[in-house]
Amino acid sequence: MAEFTIIGKPIAMVDAAGKTTGAGKYTDDLSLPGMLIGKILHSPCPHARIKRIDTRRAKALDGVVAVVTGADAPKTYGILPVGHDETALAVDKVRYVGDNVACVTAVDEATAENALELIDVEYEVLPAYFDPEESMKAETDLIHEGKPHNIEKDYHHVFGDPEKAFREADYVAEGRFIANEVTHAAMEPHSTLASFELDPHTGNLGRLTVWSSTQVPYYLQHKLSLVLEMPMSQIRVIKPLVGGGFGGKSEVIPLEIIAAVAARAARAPVKVTYTREEVFWAHRGRPRTIVDLKTAVKNDGRITAVKARVVQDGGAYCSYGVVTILYSGALLGALYDIPNIQYDGYRVLTNKPACGAMRGHGTVNVRFAFESQLDEISAKLGIDPAEIRRRNLLKPPCITINGLRVQSYGLPESIEQVVERSGWKQRKGKLSKGRGLGLGCSHYVSGAANSIIRSDMPHSTVNIKIDRDGGVVVYTGASEIGQGSDTMTAQIAAEVLGCSLARVKVVAADTDLTPIDIGSYSSRVTFMAGNATLRAAEQVREQIASAAARKMNCAIEDLVFGDDKVARQGLAGGSGTGEAPVPTQPGATASGRVEGQILRGSLQQKRTEEGPKDRMSFEEAVVAAIDFHGALTGTGSYAPPAEARGGKHKGAGVGPSPAYSYSAQVAEVSVDEDTGEVTVHKVWAAHDCGRALNPVAVEGQIIGSVWMGLGQALQEEMVWKDGMLMNPGLLEYRSPSAVESPKIEPIIIESIDPEGPFGAKECSEGSLAATIPAIANAIYDAVGIRLHESPFTPERVLAALRAKKNAKAINMTQGVDPLAPTRFREHGGSLCFRGKGPERHRLDPARRETAGEAGGDD
Amino acid sequence: MKKELIELKVNGRMRELAVAPSKVLLEVLREDLQLTGSKRGCDDSSCGACTVLVDGTPMLSCTLLAASCQEQEITTVEGISEHGSLAAIQKAYGDRGGAQCGYCTPGFIITVKHLLSVNPNPSDEEIREALSGNLCRCTGYSQMYEAIKAAIEAEQRGLAAL
Numbered sequence A: 001m002a003e004f005t006i007i008g009k010p011i012a013m014v015d016a017a018g019k020t021t022g023a024g025k026y027t028d029d030l031s032l033p034g035m036l037i038g039k040i041l042h043s044p045c046p047h048a049r050i051k052r053i054d055t056r057r058a059k060a061l062d063g064v065v066a067v068v069t070g071a072d073a074p075k076t077y078g079i080l081p082v083g084h085d086e087t088a089l090a091v092d093k094v095r096y097v098g099d100n101v102a103c104v105t106a107v108d109e110a111t112a113e114n115a116l117e118l119i120d121v122e123y124e125v126l127p128a129y130f131d132p133e134e135s136m137k138a139e140t141d142l143i144h145e146g147k148p149h150n151i152e153k154d155y156h157h158v159f160g161d162p163e164k165a166f167r168e169a170d171y172v173a174e175g176r177f178i179a180n181e182v183t184h185a186a187m188e189p190h191s192t193l194a195s196f197e198l199d200p201h202t203g204n205l206g207r208l209t210v211w212s213s214t215q216v217p218y219y220l221q222h223k224l225s226l227v228l229e230m231p232m233s234q235i236r237v238i239k240p241l242v243g244g245g246f247g248g249k250s251e252v253i254p255l256e257i258i259a260a261v262a263a264r265a266a267r268a269p270v271k272v273t274y275t276r277e278e279v280f281w282a283h284r285g286r287p288r289t290i291v292d293l294k295t296a297v298k299n300d301g302r303i304t305a306v307k308a309r310v311v312q313d314g315g316a317y318c319s320y321g322v323v324t325i326l327y328s329g330a331l332l333g334a335l336y337d338i339p340n341i342q343y344d345g346y347r348v349l350t351n352k353p354a355c356g357a358m359r360g361h362g363t364v365n366v367r368f369a370f371e372s373q374l375d376e377i378s379a380k381l382g383i384d385p386a387e388i389r390r391r392n393l394l395k396p397p398c399i400t401i402n403g404l405r406v407q408s409y410g411l412p413e414s415i416e417q418v419v420e421r422s423g424w425k426q427r428k429g430k431l432s433k434g435r436g437l438g439l440g441c442s443h444y445v446s447g448a449a450n451s452i453i454r455s456d457m458p459h460s461t462v463n464i465k466i467d468r469d470g471g472v473v474v475y476t477g478a479s480e481i482g483q484g485s486d487t488m489t490a491q492i493a494a495e496v497l498g499c500s501l502a503r504v505k506v507v508a509a510d511t512d513l514t515p516i517d518i519g520s521y522s523s524r525v526t527f528m529a530g531n532a533t534l535r536a537a538e539q540v541r542e543q544i545a546s547a548a549a550r551k552m553n554c555a556i557e558d559l560v561f562g563d564d565k566v567a568r569q570g571l572a573g574g575s576g577t578g579e580a581p582v583p584t585q586p587g588a589t590a591s592g593r594v595e596g597q598i599l600r601g602s603l604q605q606k607r608t609e610e611g612p613k614d615r616m617s618f619e620e621a622v623v624a625a626i627d628f629h630g631a632l633t634g635t636g637s638y639a640p641p642a643e644a645r646g647g648k649h650k651g652a653g654v655g656p657s658p659a660y661s662y663s664a665q666v667a668e669v670s671v672d673e674d675t676g677e678v679t680v681h682k683v684w685a686a687h688d689c690g691r692a693l694n695p696v697a698v699e700g701q702i703i704g705s706v707w708m709g710l711g712q713a714l715q716e717e718m719v720w721k722d723g724m725l726m727n728p729g730l731l732e733y734r735s736p737s738a739v740e741s742p743k744i745e746p747i748i749i750e751s752i753d754p755e756g757p758f759g760a761k762e763c764s765e766g767s768l769a770a771t772i773p774a775i776a777n778a779i780y781d782a783v784g785i786r787l788h789e790s791p792f793t794p795e796r797v798l799a800a801l802r803a804k805k806n807a808k809a810i811n812m813t814q815g816v817d818p819l820a821p822t823r824f825r826e827h828g829g830s831l832c833f834r835g836k837g838p839e840r841h842r843l844d845p846a847r848r849e850t851a852g853e854a855g856g857d858d
Numbered sequence B: 001m002k003k004e005l006i007e008l009k010v011n012g013r014m015r016e017l018a019v020a021p022s023k024v025l026l027e028v029l030r031e032d033l034q035l036t037g038s039k040r041g042c043d044d045s046s047c048g049a050c051t052v053l054v055d056g057t058p059m060l061s062c063t064l065l066a067a068s069c070q071e072q073e074i075t076t077v078e079g080i081s082e083h084g085s086l087a088a089i090q091k092a093y094g095d096r097g098g099a100q101c102g103y104c105t106p107g108f109i110i111t112v113k114h115l116l117s118v119n120p121n122p123s124d125e126e127i128r129e130a131l132s133g134n135l136c137r138c139t140g141y142s143q144m145y146e147a148i149k150a151a152i153e154a155e156q157r158g159l160a161a162l
């Protein structure tokens, strides 16, 4: 194995000190002279036509500078080219409680908030749709024109011959699984600061600079240009530190556009920062998903076919929806060897905040269903759950039936590791009453092989500049969001150049300075930006090497880079490979410049006096290279290879990746049969990340993913009542605290991917999906109940325990009252609290039972 | 609203400020004093990102009226670094992955600082309890525990060397 000096070492993030001292700046920490504060007016109606907006009273309030509405920027946009259905502020219609109606800019927050109260909006309330299966029946009052039955998109894929496989199966398992809606709840609420410059030539508003909490600066630049109708070249997007993303900042969030529109109207810098409640409305989380799953197996446990029908409750806008519904189907492949697949996916619009991409995008809920069903099958056939998975492994390198190319495949080893470390063989089924072990597996892409906008452009480009001071500056568009993007970049550059990490400065995510990178989503950064960094650094190293070889009178191949030095290989052993050395021409500089004309360091002067030698310091080598080449810069880019880009069928673009990560987990839980409470004691989580470039960071990502999966499995859920979010706060949403978080043992598996940078793959998302079924399966092992709906709250556990005792099935989706008053706010947040809503159309199904005023009654 | 003149001792320095009586300490720190290390993560005192020490006790600065802190001693995360270098806990959080996105970190640093000042050798259970008022969405807390233990060790080694 190759020896590395920086790769594979546990090191602190390059930006860690700024975070631990409070010196690091996030968007909301920034301010500009004359900056105004923007506040957004949100819709109290789930679905309504705007008949009239009167902002005059608000505008007249002392301290208010401007009020903008939909008419100020009516152009549509959306993160996907096929989903341009949003506007900065509502034009004609609002589509969910919390939809954006107007924005006030004022000298301070209190004034802006007061002004919101003075905006008069007259709504014509329309019937609203809250349940996806109901929404699919809609004939009238559609949420978006041109989307019949409120179906955003449906896909129907058949690979192989599933019908035949089902006919010939020894056993077929079938079931409905429901995973309720969850959201990212990143600790940093979204924030955007927008500021225009005056153009010196026209005297009017000129270039726009936007600082924003975003994972995707380049997409933001693109959408701003669409909506503001300005060329992209006139817009600069800068990403300061971002306080967590998890997908929630991986598309353009309304405030990012609204801040710019407001700044344009106010002719002053405007900052808009969401309240926590607004973050919940902005949402873009993981949709409630209904999975009807059927799996065919042979008696030996071999899976012969899978059939899945997936309905996602997408909310009011497309967002990433088309991609989400495709991932749900595509990633049925590439984990196990499944020869026949049928997939029917429906992304449905409802009058709730839009769902989008969230950690494990599209795969998590289907994986919960699949791994749970596989566990049912293993129990039915009497095959150990680990063994049944072993019998269905892929044999890479291979291309799956649905066109996904798999090369490195650390799943078998991951299973072995968790089985061994958890004492699976000795302990499974033998733990005390109410305690059990469960196994689950998952995988994820290391970046999508096809970008959102299909083109041949590189997905990542990285530039490196080294100057005479020997400082290495790496320019990357990749977005650090806490996952370690900047550190990974610095590590790769330093490793390739053989210099210390301290020498490397990363300039990232500033569209004026850094080359295009499509952003931090789909776990693409290490693989793609990492490869681009590797190539850029190699290019620079070649230049340094050619100059150094000349100076040292040896062949380029004889040079080794390391320890902030460039040295001849095997110094002790003599003159290297024996090839004819590159002759040096004393006296003449390679760059053709006259000696002494340009500023040179004292080191350089010393070196010229000394003549050829066996080693050079990094600075000396750099100065030599600059003299030789004129400037020392390198550029590298990465585009996924054609072979990895998937098949030809409709929707084939989503799912393919240059490499997949693999994860296997064992969860140990206990279930209190009296209270229904599930306690997770420990999770053993093995993750194949190709190569761990920075083991502390990799372990942090594995633990974080498992922990977030645990939240979804046990307690997190967005609870809705007539389109009103009933738990828009961190306590009510119940993000797990330290006391609720179990021990998680991360186990790094290194399969060394042939195309990853130093063999590395994804490590930030793939683990999440395995946790939920591992816990579900452990609950089965503990008390013998199969939970088909997440989260596994005490109510659902008790319902299932009751059903088991009576041997009578309970439909758990009806058996649970999610509005259990002890857990949630009853007022549903500020809109209701202020007595403003929600208003209901009189034909709304939600109103039929309660003839009186719905909501707003506290 | 008429502003009031108040005096706060922030990170060892006396500051005189004119603040509206309704202004919370977090806003005063972030806006009037540009000490943006303390963060706002929620609307309802649920996240702990805004935690500061008020006369040595960890408090949620988002829920505390600045005017009520008259002449009290406030320590924010900016006041934790010792003599211009990283305190043991800050270094350990960096080394052990205790901070990923870092948004929750200032609140945790303050909370841990307080924990270790009242209980220099906390058990695992005590650490969990102490941290449970602060939310983190990135780390799952595990690497924070390691960081805290490493910091305790570093402190002890430091003391032994004296």
Ligand code: FES
Pocket: B039, B040, B041, B042, B043, B044, B045, B046, B047, B048, B049, B050, B051, B060, B061, B062, B063
């Ligand atoms: S900001 Fe969340 S508790 Fe203070």
Ligand code: FES
Pocket: A187, A243, A244, A482, B098, B099, B100, B101, B102, B103, B104, B105, B135, B136, B137, B138, B139
């Ligand atoms: S490190 Fe991101 S919230 Fe704690």
